[in-house]
Amino acid sequence: xxxxxxxxxxxxxxxxxxxxxxxxxxxxxxxxxxxxxxxxxxxxxxxxxxxxxxxxxxxxxxxxxxxxxxxxxxxxxxxxxxxxxxxxxxxxxxxxxxxxxxxxxxxxxxxxxxxxxxxxxxxxxxxxxxxxxxxxxxxxxxxxxxxxxxxxxxxxxxxxxxxxxxxxxxxxxxxxxxxxxxxxxxxxxxxxxxxxxxxxxxxxxxxxxxxxxxxxxxxxxxxxxxxxxxx
Numbered sequence: 001x002x003x004x005x006x007x008x009x010x011x012x013x014x015x016x017x018x019x020x021x022x023x024x025x026x027x028x029x030x031x032x033x034x035x036x037x038x039x040x041x042x043x044x045x046x047x048x049x050x051x052x053x054x055x056x057x058x059x060x061x062x063x064x065x066x067x068x069x070x071x072x073x074x075x076x077x078x079x080x081x082x083x084x085x086x087x088x089x090x091x092x093x094x095x096x097x098x099x100x101x102x103x104x105x106x107x108x109x110x111x112x113x114x115x116x117x118x119x120x121x122x123x124x125x126x127x128x129x130x131x132x133x134x135x136x137x138x139x140x141x142x143x144x145x146x147x148x149x150x151x152x153x154x155x156x157x158x159x160x161x162x163x164x165x166x167x168x169x170x171x172x173x174x175x176x177x178x179x180x181x182x183x184x185x186x187x188x189x190x191x192x193x194x195x196x197x198x199x200x201x202x203x204x205x206x207x208x209x210x211x212x213x214x215x216x217x218x219x220x221x222x223x224x225x226x227x228x229x230x231x
Contacts, residue, residue: 001026001152001183002047002077007055007065009039009046016042017053018207024152029174029184031194033218034204034228040187041082043204044154047185048072048079060151074101078150082157082187084137086144088130092121095129095140099147107149108180114143117173135162142173152183159190171197191229195219203228 002024009017017039024030032040046053049069057065064072073079087095096111115122118139124132129140138158145153155174159167171193178184178197188194194201195215203211203218205228211218218224 001028001060002185003056003058004043004047005056005058007043007046007053007057009042009051009053011042011051016051016207017046019055020204020207020209022202022209022212024183024185025199027178027181027183028200029178029186029198031186031188031198031201032204033188033191033194033201036189038204038228039207040204041156042207044079044156044185044187047154048077073148076149076151078145078148078153080142080145080153080155080158082160084134084141086129086132086137086140089128091126091128092132092140093125095144096121096147099144101148107147108182109143109146109149111147114146117176118143118169135166138162138170139166142170146177146182150182152185153177154185154187156187157189158186159188159193167193 004020004022007017007020020043032043034040042051045051047057049067049072053065055065059075059077093111096114120136121139121143132140142158158170174184175197198215201215201218202209203224210228211224
């Protein structure tokens with residue numbers, strides 16, 4: 001589904017990513033772990049075309065590195081940023097409908113699906129996005145991206161700042177997304193969630209991948225956890 005090979009990315013003259021290689025298979029949940037500032041968010045921004053990058057990014061057997069973000073999105077790659085970019089003056093329902101690529105051709109997700117998964121969005125369907133809490137805005141951003149029926153979705157810190165109940169809801173949603181055949185590349189700080197729902201994990205350090213394996217492999221590797229994950 002997604003194959004990244006020897007990816008380098010830059011902010012101005014700063015060399016941030018230094019040869020990142022990773023992959024995400026069909027219907028697979030893969031987590032990208034690491035401390036803040038190691039390049040996790042830059043990795044998915046580079047894949048999405050938001051950051052200048054060099055290397056290879058193949059999505060569904062097509063090279064997409066260097067393409068504009070809107071072209072990449074139309075090819076079926078979804079991206080949920082950490083900063084929750086909703087349209088504050090539009091209602092919740094209008095925000096969701098904006099995510100549709102083709103209103104005449106329904107995909108795997110409908111507005112009613114989003115209201116079932118997140119009842120609070122249904123309760124606020126006709127209220128402007130500006131009145132939502134931070135956690136509710138996170139739900140809305142994820143839901144709007146799903147409305148575009150992506151083949152793969154990249155999600156940056158979806159549980160950041162959420163109450164424990166909402167964290168559980170988000171984890172359940174990610175599992176359901178994968179069950180519907182949508183692959184997921186997840187950037188997440190909460191190891192408990194990442195290790196519970198992921199099929200494979202990568203750990204980043206200093207702009208490189210320093211570990212790849214299953215959640216169980218990482219649980220057994222105390223040295224990697226201590227050096228690259230624990231505070």
